[in-house]
Amino acid sequence: MVKQTIQIYGRIKPTKKNTTVYSVDNEEQTGAFLEFLVPRDLADGFVNNKRECYRFRFLKVFDQAVEQEEVFENIAKPVADSVLAGYNGTIFAYGQTGSGKTFTITGGAEHYRQQYGFTTHISYLEIYNEMGYDLLDSRHEASRLEDLPKVLIMEDPDQNIHLKNLSLQQSANEEEALNLLFLGDTNRMIAETPMNQASTRSHCIFTMHLCRREPGSATLRRSKLHLVDLAGSDRVSKTGLSGQLLTEAKYINLSLHYLEQVIMLCQRRNRSHIPYRNSMLTSVLRDSLGGNCMTTMIATMAVDRRNLDCKEGLHTESISTCRFAQRVALIKNEAILNEELDPALVRHTHTHTHTHTHTLTALHQSLQPPFKPQKHAFMCQSLRPDSPHISRPKIDQQMSCSEN
Numbered sequence: 221m222v223k224q225t226i227q228i229y230g231r232i233k234p235t236k237k238n239t240t241v242y243s244v245d246n247e248e249q250t251g252a253f254l255e256f257l258v259p260r261d262l263a264d265g266f267v268n269n270k271r272e273c274y275r276f277r278f279l280k281v282f283d284q285a286v287e288q289e290e291v292f293e294n295i296a297k298p299v300a301d302s303v304l305a306g307y308n309g310t311i312f313a314y315g316q317t318g319s320g321k322t323f324t325i326t327g328g329a330e331h332y333r334q335q336y337g338f339t340t341h342i343s344y345l346e347i348y349n350e351m352g353y354d355l356l357d358s359r360h361e362a363s364r365l366e367d368l369p370k371v372l373i374m375e376d377p378d379q380n381i382h383l384k385n386l387s388l389q390q391s392a393n394e395e396e397a398l399n400l401l402f403l404g405d406t407n408r409m410i411a412e413t414p415m416n417q418a419s420t421r422s423h424c425i426f427t428m429h430l431c432r433r434e435p436g437s438a439t440l441r442r443s444k445l446h447l448v449d450l451a452g453s454d455r456v457s458k459t460g461l462s463g464q465l466l467t468e469a470k471y472i473n474l475s476l477h478y479l480e481q482v483i484m485l486c487q488r489r490n491r492s493h494i495p496y497r498n499s500m501l502t503s504v505l506r507d508s509l510g511g512n513c514m515t516t517m518i519a520t521m522a523v524d525r526r527n528l529d530c531k532e533g534l535h536t537e538s539i540s541t542c543r544f545a546q547r548v549a550l551i552k553n554e555a556i557l558n559e560e561l562d563p564a565l566v567r568h569t570h571t572h573t574h575t576h577t578h579t580l581t582a583l584h585q586s587l588q589p590p591f592k593p594q595k596h597a598f599m600c601q602s603l604r605p606d607s608p609h610i611s612r613p614k615i616d617q618q619m620s621c622s623e624n
């Protein structure tokens with residue numbers, strides 16, 4: 221068993237504007253500090269009694285110039301390696317609208333290197349207004365979100381969560397896996413808000429389910445990797461929304477509130493009851509938050525003046541994102557190696573005890589690796605936009621929202 225607190229990293233989105241209000245201090249030994257400096261003259265005539273300096277600790281902070289490749293090497297690769305070994309992993313991005321969550325989790329419009337990896341199953345869930353949708357329903361490519369299959373949460377007697385109607389698509393190689401990612405992205409709901417024209421107003425969870433058989437062994441290792449792109453964490457009152465967008469924002473606020481509630485309770489030593497069931501997001505991420513998973517969070521921040529709280533001259537959203545991250549860093553997870561005896565082998569052994577031939581055939585079949593493990597498996601590559609083989613299709617408003 222691996223006991224580990226949730227690992228927190230910060231990432232500052234590049235801006236062309238001159239920004240002197242923060243500083244990053246990455247120390248090898250002590251971790252990193254992100255400091256927001258709030259000069260009094262930014263208060264625009266208001267009396268500013270706030271602190272001048274807000275200091276937050278992260279494992280590492282990736283400043284504006286840091287490329288996706290380096291973020292991948294530092295954050296995603298260790299998690300992907302653990303998942304390949306048989307542990308569950310989660311990487312989630314949290315931050316205000318437009319701060320770079322989607323970019324960090326799924327990459328920009330670049331090309332990806334095509335390299336054959338091993339077979340895996342993939343699911344892609346969108347949670348919009350507390351309702352789950354299967355983004356990988358290929359019959360509904362580029363249709364309205366409401367037309368996609370609705371995903372329901374079911375719980376078995378052992379309180380394990382099952383997602384009914386969420387398809388698991390097998391992918392034989394990296395190209396197929398990336399195409400599933402692109403299909404899902406095409407189906408994602410994109411709505412305009414005054415703050416960001418291509419804002420995602422929903423939570424999206426791209427999950428890779430791996431099943432690995434050790435050569436020469438009858439045990440299987442099953443692990444999952446969740447890549448979680450949360451909706452913007454901004455408060456509703458600031459963005460001046462109404463109608464459908466206000467409803468969306470309220471749902472987002474509520475589910476982020478439940479996420480925060482779970483996080484607060486997970487920190488306590490005496491964890492009696494954690495209300496995971498309050499929202500779909502926390503139900504799905506149950507293992508990731510205080511359970512059987514190695515979890516990493518990336519706090520994304522946009523620091524240009526547009527994102528300043530004008531009255532106070534503060535980076536209010538960045539500061540609350542950092543505060544959220546500090547609370548997340550206190551959560552202790554316990555990841556176990558998800559090993560089990562191959563059920564197919566057990567079944568064969570029971571039904572064919574009278575002859576060794578069948579048992580041996582089954583044993584032989586079950587010991588064939590279902591995939592060829594390679595150092596650079598799909599996940600290791602999926603965030604690496606560095607070579608010209610597979611391109612992300614352009615997703616425009618028309619494609620993603622309506623067939624007409």
Ligand SMILES: Nc1ncnc2c1ncn2[C@@H]1O[C@H](COP(=O)(O)OP(=O)(O)OP(=O)(O)O)[C@@H](O)[C@H]1O
Pocket residue numbers: 232233234315316317318319320321322323324328416418419420421450451452453520
């Ligand atoms: N590190 C980066 N380098 C270059 N461009 C970036 C980076 N991070 C974000 N961007 C760009 O900034 C814009 C907003 O980023 P993104 O859509 O990832 O934000 P978000 O936090 O996911 O927003 P939302 O909450 O609306 O989903 C996009 O055009 C994206 O390409």
